[in-house]
Amino acid sequence: MITNEFWLDRWQTGRIGFHQEGVDPKLVEFWPTLPKNSRVLVPLCGKSNDMIWLAEQGYQVTGIELSSLAVIQFLSDNDLAYDTYQEGELKIHTVQDLSLRIVEGDYFQFTENNFDACYDRAAMVAMPNSKRANYVSHTLERLTPSATVLLISLQHDGDDQTPPFSIDEQAVISLWGDKIQKISSENLVQTMPRYKERGHTLFEESIWHIKP
Ligand SMILES: C[S@@+](CC[C@H](N)C(=O)[O-])C[C@H]1O[C@@H](n2cnc3c(N)ncnc32)[C@H](O)[C@@H]1O
Numbered sequence: 001m002i003t004n005e006f007w008l009d010r011w012q013t014g015r016i017g018f019h020q021e022g023v024d025p026k027l028v029e030f031w032p033t034l035p036k037n038s039r040v041l042v043p044l045c046g047k048s049n050d051m052i053w054l055a056e057q058g059y060q061v062t063g064i065e066l067s068s069l070a071v072i073q074f075l076s077d078n079d080l081a082y083d084t085y086q087e088g089e090l091k092i093h094t095v096q097d098l099s100l101r102i103v104e105g106d107y108f109q110f111t112e113n114n115f116d117a118c119y120d121r122a123a124m125v126a127m128p129n130s131k132r133a134n135y136v137s138h139t140l141e142r143l144t145p146s147a148t149v150l151l152i153s154l155q156h157d158g159d160d161q162t163p164p165f166s167i168d169e170q171a172v173i174s175l176w177g178d179k180i181q182k183i184s185s186e187n188l189v190q191t192m193p194r195y196k197e198r199g200h201t202l203f204e205e206s207i208w209h210i211k212p
Helices: 004-012 025-030 050-056 068-077 129-142 169-176 193-197
Strands: 039-042 060-065 082-087 090-095 100-104 115-121 143-156 181-187 203-210
Touching: 004 068, 025 050, 025 115, 025 143, 025 181, 025 203, 039 050, 050 060, 050 100, 050 115, 060 068, 068 090, 068 100, 115 129, 129 143, 129 169, 143 169, 169 203
Parallel strands: 039 060, 039 115, 060 100, 115 143
Antiparallel strands: 082 090, 090 100, 143 203, 181 203
């Protein structure tokens, strides 16, 4: 069972193979241009550098992350000065020189609304089946009716007990609604030897969009 403790333990023991050193190339390729100051939600953000890229495009970025270790590493790795305050169960870290906030705590306790966009990389696929629908509806409730979503999903033939979980096309559409459209897909087994070495014949990364 994937609990909050599972993730806290992954950070404690440094098992964070999902983290990427640079900015995700798919974000740079597929992120649509939005008006400056658009409010962008990054659920389950880890210490992703994608948030820096989004903030540098002129958006107001809010990442939400459970692990205090992830938050501390993100802020110190990027040399960011910040202020912290407590809001109920959540700790809000506001970066001083970038339009970026990291909310530390359980995403399901985060209830702010009216975000103009959402970027989901390795977030939906981190949620076990039992929590996935709840995760997506909680996310959609945070967004304006005309919000943009960029989602990166995975479909693979590997272990179905540990993340990242494989989610097929039909499941993505039934979770996010029929406004979601697949805009690109790549079987990483063909381009990245490590997936073949791990025994996969399919490790397909798909990019999805909800556009106003
Ligand atoms: C697979 S990682 C992806 C991180 C990030 N999106 C990235 O691309 O590197 C999933 C992250 O979600 C965090 N997480 C899991 N459950 C959470 C929850 N209920 N609330 C907030 N964060 C959570 C974990 O600590 C972990 O950092």
